[in-house]
Amino acid sequence: MIGGMIKAYKGKRYGNRIADWLGGHRGLFHSAMEEGGLPMHMIWLYFLEKENLRIEVAAGSTTEFLKRGLLNIETRFGRQELIDSALDRVKEFEGESIQESEDQSQSNDDPVVSSVFSEGRYELLYHVELTQRIRGKEYITKEPYVSRSNDLDSLKSMALMKQLGGVSVTLKDLKTGEELPTN
Secondary structure: OHHHHHHHHHHHHHHHHHHHHHOOOHHHHHHHHHHOOOOOHHHHHHHHHHOOOOHHHHHHOOHHHHHHHHHHHHHHHOOOHHHHHHHHHHHHHHOOOOOOOHHHHOOOOOOEEEEEEEOOOEEEEEEEEEEEEEOOEEEEEEEEEEEEEOOHHHHHHHHHHHHHOOOOEEEEEOOOOEEEOOO
16 A cells, blocks of 8 residues: 555656646646546556656647546636646647547447557556536546556556555456456
């Protein structure tokens, strides 16, 4: 448990570096990551840092969650300068306009494979519950996510943190097809 707290702390620090690089408010960055559908994002950020990615590459992998989260926050609290500024920064970073789409509520049965942990012998499968508000209605979907790595201990730590958050996980050895214990 202490290890998970340390990873969360380091992940928050790395997230602060990404927020600074994007030129946004640190607190809003972390809130938007959570609101954008990435629960326990600080653990995810820890693993991003562990991959030794350049900061702009790591920032690029956060934009999907940031956009969705900022739009959710804006829906909840109304238009505000800080949110508009953050959306503009994300838009500048991506080089595209930010638009809401009506089809966001549609779910896909194919899992979203982590861009950071996309290859390896071991696979962690979990479902993330996403809540989106479109035109005043809340839509809840469960999206499957997959992380793969050769580092079994890291995936077990990630699985433990997800289980502590109430998420069911499955850890597999892709080489043997065997399901592994997460403890």
